[in-house]
Amino acid sequence: MSFHATKLFHTIEGGAVITNDDELARKIRLLINFGITSPTTIESVGTNAKMNEFEAAMGLCVLDEIDTIKTERQRIWQSYQTELPPGLVQFQQWNPQSQNNHAYAPVLFESEQQLLKVEAKLKENNIIPRRYFYPSLDTLDYLKEPVIARSDATRQSPATNQACLISRDIASRILCLPIYPGLAPAQQQTICGIIQNQVEN
Incomplete structure (x- = not known):
């Protein structure tokens, strides 16, 4: 789902993935964090798609309203x-x-x-x-x-x-x-x- 600024609920940019598949959730977590599994281990290809603090703060403000x-x-x-x-x-x-x-x-x-x-x-x-x-x-x-x-x-x-x-x-x-x-x-x-x-x- 999209959390773009035009949406009913937004965090300025970004979005979320919802799944009941634990293995898929694990792969998604790897993808959004460079494929990093520990401070010294990179398991797969990934990107930096983590939500930053400012976006999280905006989401909390929107949620309040x-x-x-x-x-x-x-x-x-x-x-x-x-x-x-x-x-x-x-x-x-x-x-x-x-x-x-x-x-x-x-x-x-x-x-x-x-x-x-x-x-x-x-x-x-x-x-x-x-x-x-x-x-x-x-x-x-x-x-x-x-x-x-x-x-x-x-x-x-x-x-x-x-x-x-x-x-x-x-x-x-x-x-x-x-x-x-x-x-x-x-x-x-x-x-x-x-x-x-x-x-x-």
Whole structure:
């Protein structure tokens, strides 16, 4: 799990791995500490991925305020639902069996052109939304499977360079709006007003 600064709970950077596999936990501990097992023994390759004291202190401070943070994020998320008129943008539909921790406030626009217009206007007003889910991962060159020359050119893996068209469509039209404790109602009204003005005009 990620403890990046944009998360509900964070330690500025870093994250955690949770496992019930003792052997896997041992390997992970080696990896995060250079592979060192004792002051004179290095068992394997590793890196320096230990949490530092400053990050730990930040995590403890955030943990002390976690209920307030959750309440504030929920208020802001619900305000977006209320302030943005139906049909202006599309909100994510939540599975009734799941819980929303209000970590993000994604909205879907009718087109990428509309999104870019809104994004530009928000940035003009020093409001920074994020395209967290762009680009669609199937468009990244380094994830594309190379086509291997074969005697029978038709015998290629069906997964080779498969286009994920729904993912591409949604990734091009989804924008995450600011959501963080301290975002004042007046600031949020400005955000919603800019979105409405840019979409309707």
